[in-house]
Amino acid sequence: MKTFATIVVSAALGFVTVFQCVPRREPERIPPTWFELPGLPVSVDGQPTRTWEEVNQALRRATSDHMHSVEFVENLKAKTPETSGPRVRITYVPAGRSAGPGRTTVEEVTVRPFFPVAVPWSRAHQTDLVRYEVERPDIAQ
Amino acid sequence: MTRNPAKHPAIPSRRHWGLLGAAFAVLVAASVLLIAQTAQYFSFDFRFAFFLERPFLTTDRVWAACFYMHVAGGILCLATAPLLLWNGLARGHQGLHRALGRIHAVAALGWVGPTGLYLAPFAKGGAAGQLGFLLLGLWFVATSGLGIVAIRRRDLRAHVAWMVRSYALILSALSFRILHRVLHELGVAATTNYVASTWASLVLAIVSGEVLGRRLASTWREPALVPAAIP
Numbered sequence: 001m002k003t004f005a006t007i008v009v010s011a012a013l014g015f016v017t018v019f020q021c022v023p024r025r026e027p028e029r030i031p032p033t034w035f036e037l038p039g040l041p042v043s044v045d046g047q048p049t050r051t052w053e054e055v056n057q058a059l060r061r062a063t064s065d066h067m068h069s070v071e072f073v074e075n076l077k078a079k080t081p082e083t084s085g086p087r088v089r090i091t092y093v094p095a096g097r098s099a100g101p102g103r104t105t106v107e108e109v110t111v112r113p114f115f116p117v118a119v120p121w122s123r124a125h126q127t128d129l130v131r132y133e134v135e136r137p138d139i140a141q
Numbered sequence: 142m143t144r145n146p147a148k149h150p151a152i153p154s155r156r157h158w159g160l161l162g163a164a165f166a167v168l169v170a171a172s173v174l175l176i177a178q179t180a181q182y183f184s185f186d187f188r189f190a191f192f193l194e195r196p197f198l199t200t201d202r203v204w205a206a207c208f209y210m211h212v213a214g215g216i217l218c219l220a221t222a223p224l225l226l227w228n229g230l231a232r233g234h235q236g237l238h239r240a241l242g243r244i245h246a247v248a249a250l251g252w253v254g255p256t257g258l259y260l261a262p263f264a265k266g267g268a269a270g271q272l273g274f275l276l277l278g279l280w281f282v283a284t285s286g287l288g289i290v291a292i293r294r295r296d297l298r299a300h301v302a303w304m305v306r307s308y309a310l311i312l313s314a315l316s317f318r319i320l321h322r323v324l325h326e327l328g329v330a331a332t333t334n335y336v337a338s339t340w341a342s343l344v345l346a347i348v349s350g351e352v353l354g355r356r357l358a359s360t361w362r363e364p365a366l367v368p369a370a371i372p
Binding site for chain 2: 003004006007008010011014015018019021022023024025
């Protein structure tokens with residue numbers, strides 16, 4: 001009885017202590033792997049898309065093969081490693097500049113997939129860790 | 142069922158002690174690597190792959206606290222279990238064994254077990270993966286608890302058997318990672334790999350714990366009868 005009481009008390013004290021030590025994190029509004037720009041998508045590498053969901057699927061398809069060949073380094077203290085995947089061209093109609101009849105206001109951006117961090121034992125889940133950022137925006141008329 | 146004493150000697154021979162020592166050395170080395178790896182979580186950095194795969198859970202402080210308790214308890218269990226088993230088998234210092242045993246009991250039943258059961262429903266791999274971790278947690282709590290109950294009743298054989306089973310389950314953390322890496326190298330898809338590694342490490346832990354636990358318990362003799370036999 002005394003043994004199990006010790007275990008229960010230790011567990012409770014441990015939980016309270018650890019709970020206080022865990023840093024607070026604000027909830028993220030969107031999943032970090034999600035890529036979206038303000039506006040409506042038109043195409044990914046020339047392939048027509050209608051929603052950002054389709055764009056994200058296309059991004060994943062484009063990067064997944066490449067990601068399987070990436071070697072992770074085991075240094076968490078290192079800065080964000082420049083482990084980039086193949087660039088993807090996305091065209092979209094920016095919000096507030098909808099393409100009406102006779103007008104084509106489409107913007108093209110190059111999106112760079114990259115890993116925010118490198119840790120061991122994560123190679124099987126690489127596509128879950130990929131982030132996307134706009135590399136070089138330029139306007140295509 | 143009685144065992145044939147000639148086939149199953151009660152006291153490990155010098156050769157057996159050598160094999161046990163070699164196996165222990167490998168286990169300890171692998172455990173040290175695993176401890177060094179998992180201890181990095183205490184940087185409280187959320188950029189680990191484990192967290193990045195679960196962006197919404199890391200904002201849940203209860204989940205995070207359970208995770209850190211699970212890791213801390215797991216490290217304590219991994220560190221104390223080989224010492225306890227070796228010290229127990231070699232009939233070493235009883236005082237040391239008791240002190241380490243208390244730490245191990247708190248870590249196993251107070252930290253690792255309950256938090257593992259809490260974390261199981263959040264595990265990857267869908268229902269199959271979650272069920273695997275749930276069974277692992279339940280069996281771990283059961284074996285560890287029964288091991289402690291046995292020693293409170295001075296039933297040394299049962300204590301040896303249950304604690305060996307419990308230790309085998311602790312080592313499933315190690316076998317899971319090895320299997321996961323091997324299956325990944327073989328090109329198994331990520332989700333399939335995760336579930337397969339979970340269940341394979343669980344089955345391996347249960348079977349090996351059962352076999353070794355029974356074996357060690359069946360060959361166990363009271364300490365007073367065998368002091369000269371220990372090399």
